[in-house]
Amino acid sequence: MKKVCLLLPNGFEAVEASVFTDVIGWNGEEGDGSTELVTVGTRKELTCTWNFTVIPEKVLSEVTVEEFDALALPGGFETAGFYEDAFRSDVLAFIREFDRQGKIIASICVGALVIGKSGVLEGRNATTYNLNGRKRQMQLAAMGANVQPDQPIVIDKNIITSYNPATAFDVAFTLLESLTSKKNTDNVKRLMGFLS
Template identity: 45%
Template structure:
């Protein structure tokens, strides 16, 4: 089993790491991808992804995970790119799980897959990002984590573990997810 972790420039390392660690504890391989051979996170951590986005074959993956990031660090440049839009649509068209944390839901909104669906995104700062998500046609729900069909969205970095465990449960079942939670001390 494999999860594709799309890292847009300016991604938040904490939001990415929950997918890596939780899936890893459960024995699921996480493969990182990005538009460039080297990218920097929000606070300057350099990462060399395992694969470039253009080389991804979605048939090789069971789910897509996308951490959020900061606009000031170029997050939306990559997250809203044509390649990212295509990747998101392909995973959705195949009915594969897509899990996002915080503003990564905006990439889903930008791709068009959230039209008429319940979702959430970053909720602070006068709800600016939630209003933006609504402009894409999403039905915004001001809750920490929202699942609609094959899509999981959440509203801030604090929700990261919950999102990753929810994705894990979908991939391996409740019993294996609970075993992983206990092993990790949750």
């Protein structure tokens, strides 16, 4: 069984987290059954960007990197406290350890800034939110990443980054394919209505 840690800082975007729960969940139920997802929060109760309250299964202090095969990280909004929570030292250390072990790290939109803040994108290709004057892409570049400004999804070794919420399902399917196979992922896409 391949286990995915869905890391949820306070202020995350619910839609960006839900694609991981749905794609991994659909695979567990209707695909090859080889994956499961565990929601891991930075606190016991989280408030999403638009005031949706979530209670994760576990908090970060209760898990180790060794328990998981992959890390999934949604983005969030500064005004909702996302960066304040996501840039905590324990979050950044958790990401560094996933990378040190060569495990898959998949992020959506500004989730890439958290990976960048951890230092593991130094000299590596990545992207993040591409609109609003590309402010977030410039921020990621200042963290040492080689920003690919016009690529919706960028994969550099074990790290997947994307440039806005519209890429969310594609990132989740890319993660599933990395954990299983293209054939299985295409089957899940078909069952979910993404392929005819």
